[in-house]
Amino acid sequence: MDTAGRRREILGLALPATVALAADPLLGLVDTALVGRLGTDELAALGVATAVFTTAFVVFNVLTYGTTARVAQLVGARRPDDAATFTVQAIWASLAAGLLVTTVLVIATGPILDLMGASGGMTEPATTYLRIRAFAAVPVLLVQVGHGALRGLKDTRTPLVVTVAANVVNAILSVILIHPVGLGVAGAALGTVIAQSLAAVTFMVIVRRRLPAPSLRPVPSQLATLARISRDLFVRTVSLVVGLAVLTAAAARIDTVAVAGHQVARELWLLSTLMLDGFAIAGQAMVGTALGEGDRERARADAWSLTRWGLGAGVVAMLVYLPLGDVLPGVFTTDPAVIETVGSVWLLVAFLQPIGGVTFVLDGVFMGAGDFTFLMGSTVTAVVVGLLPVIALALSRGWGLPGLWWSVVALMVIRVAAQLWRLRGVAWTEVAEGQATP
Template structure:
């Protein structure tokens, strides 16, 4: 009888562990955008105004999710350290506090976001026809904010415990539930765009309930109180604030780059959208290795295994470089035909072809940056990450402004110049992260990081 399929044989000692954590994480990450993709497919049947309203509201919700991602990242590193030190109970304690923080932030977001919803929709330029749909979707979806943030924190707990399979199962199950409910509410019951929002609320609430049940069961097994800890909440807030600064700095770079592309001209912003989405997709895949790095490095440092942390870091950087080289080859391979999928405009096609050359060249750098970012997160080096992200953001802004200032109206170099400026930012991130990783300051051992 043939043996069941399993992970492929690996030559390096750390490969199996990286594979075990990165592959389920990758598929869990891929499943998350399917929430809004499903909504778009179903809501699109309601008409242009409803689909436009979904697009506007989704931007608000996606920005919120990105800004609160620290709930997953900070919890992963804290729990992984405790796990590595053999103190699983304290790791669960960190997880319980993370869930409480998620609930408190979620309630605060609802309290602030509900009255501000009209202003947020208007700030994104929604027309009079689109605004009612956007408001309906946004206000209903805001009710799921505590559940969304609990899912982030719960995911961080399980990844810190070196469990990447359960988050994958929960993500896939939630997405399937969302598909069924969305079709039923919107097309079956005729609830319109409100039905799509309620489907997401119910699916995310069910996913959050699963994580709460898992953490509660683990807490009872290890004798951990379910009440919030004041010291634990303060620690989570401190780590979360640093990661929040990091995330805001990254978002500023992306927003400024898009704004410059828009000011270069309509063909430039259209081509930039295509190139940026391809770059984002590939970085998204590399993020799976980075998240695996958070769990692995946190465990090694928690067990005071500095040589193991060093060896795992080297191997994950090698994985990042190999993934980057592979993705660079893929981009160059599909580049001649890529514009055909998005536009029939010859000018836009030429701009896409030029930008994709830079996208391909950036892939190995992106691989190293993503991996080192995850490794330093796993080490709990959030303060350094915050400052490094802030200063590299400031370094990028003059180059982006220079592109806008130096590009004449009839130039075809503008968009490629903008992507080269974006590459300067990526290189600056690689330099700051690489210098930190090559030193010893981040190698703080023990169950907690002072």
């Protein structure tokens, strides 16, 4: 493929994925903006409950990444029936995992929030929000499988349409349920559950039409394959989200204003990082398909092209964020103390964008190659060596929220350094050969 053709394919996959990823966290941003108007206690409660929810569900994004990589490899190898069979097993896994997560969150809400440092006026609204939103577990995981299967088929436009529609439904329901109906944080949670449920049903119908019709029964050998492919990515994701949950818990132990400010900064950071992740999705599909076809040189060329695109997108995001430090926080809260707290970490949020642009693209490249063992090792190392020690140091020295956010800088720098080192070699292009059995 020539340079122009590669550019067209990258943009054709990345741009719809970027818009979809930017729209997806609006489920959280809409809640943050609306709940922020209820008061600081409610906003702090949302921050803690959202961190718990993210920790509980994002660890299962192996369903998205594992499905994308495997479907892309199998389609590249001209094995669509195997791709369909693999997707069905991912659906069964999502049902089982979703029911388990819902049960744990509903039964153990109190101890979980205690562990997260929730106290005082934030405890009651956090409990209400978490127990209701827990019922989004199965829909969320089914949506993840739907995204993964369609991305593996190099279709990022359909997920965009479904995601935007879900966000529109969520926004309308949340506005109605929070204020006119008067449900408060319960209305925010309920609106999200309904929107995610409708999205899950839509994705399942679309995937059924796009892939051959395999048997719907669970296949133990295929489930074992899914577990084998996903286990390293699961450990990687658990280490990352638990580390970030520790960061939120550390902010909660400073005071209510600190955790409220952290919630706003965190949502805005996640919005930009997920937008940059659009190029990572292109990497999963392009590299997975190229290696499925046995074309290592194309996979390497695509990887380097995507890295440059990720860096450029990150620089653009940084330049957009830098002048908005006095504007964006006010969208989510009117509390001057919270706005000032967000401002104290705003430069770090902005300067993390170029690093994130490269990091997330290379995550996608290595996921497309099935190189999950490397991703696990590099991410766990970054959490243990970078994130957690800086959090502990910041708390012990009383550095406040800015000190805590330097832990995110340490995490990202270690990750990107390891990824660039790995990319220079060829070993990552050989991993998929060991996964030939679907």
